[in-house]
Amino acid sequence: MTDPLSLESEVISFRGGGENDLDTDKPSSNTFTLADKVKLWKSLGNQGSGNGDIAALSYIRDNIKKEREEIELKNKKDDILRVILACSDGMPDSESGVHQLAEELGAMNTVTVGIGMTETAKQVPIIFNTPHSKGDFAKDMSDLPAIIAKHVVLEAVRLFPEKNKKQYEKSIYTLLAKFNRIGIK
Numbered sequence: 001m002t003d004p005l006s007l008e009s010e011v012i013s014f015r016g017g018g019e020n021d022l023d024t025d026k027p028s029s030n031t032f033t034l035a036d037k038v039k040l041w042k043s044l045g046n047q048g049s050g051n052g053d054i055a056a057l058s059y060i061r062d063n064i065k066k067e068r069e070e071i072e073l074k075n076k077k078d079d080i081l082r083v084i085l086a087c088s089d090g091m092p093d094s095e096s097g098v099h100q101l102a103e104e105l106g107a108m109n110t111v112t113v114g115i116g117m118t119e120t121a122k123q124v125p126i127i128f129n130t131p132h133s134k135g136d137f138a139k140d141m142s143d144l145p146a147i148i149a150k151h152v153v154l155e156a157v158r159l160f161p162e163k164n165k166k167q168y169e170k171s172i173y174t175l176l177a178k179f180n181r182i183g184i185k
Contacts, residue, residue: 014052
């Protein structure tokens with residue numbers, strides 16, 4: 001509880017039909033600058049075709065495996081909580097593939113949250129609602145920051161020592177209730 005929470009973010013986008021169609025819009029870092037925001041805004045407006053959930057989740061899984069191996073080579077414990085927020089404006093190429101990857105990622109202390117964006121992705125929250133992943137829905141882009149913040153807060157609670165969870169539980173649920181007041185469930 002005395003150590004500050006270290007948070008890193010990375011953004012990748014899918015532009016077409018294969019694994020080679022993944023772009024790194026923001027490399028993994030603990031900063032999020034104005035330049036990053038502008039680059040993301042421009043990049044995310046450049047939509048491709050198809051759905052890259054499987055390609056993107058596979059890419060992330062492989063990177064996490066490498067990262068965990070590097071940590072273990074240093075004789076350290078991988079105690080990093082990772083949260084993947086997979087935003088999609090359509091149906092995944094393979095529902096069973098999403099489930100399998102979510103299970104593999106869950107075994108690596110990684111939470112996968114599938115967020116459907118717009119009416120064409122109404123099924124995304126249902127597909128990602130598994131024992132190893134969660135689903136959510138953004139009616140429009142303006143809801144996305146609150147939805148992402150909600151899931152980050154919900155998962156960060158897991159990092160609290162058991163003896164301190166009760167002490168901070170009321171504050172956390174008060175914070176989460178604010179999301180409900182603005183319509184984010």
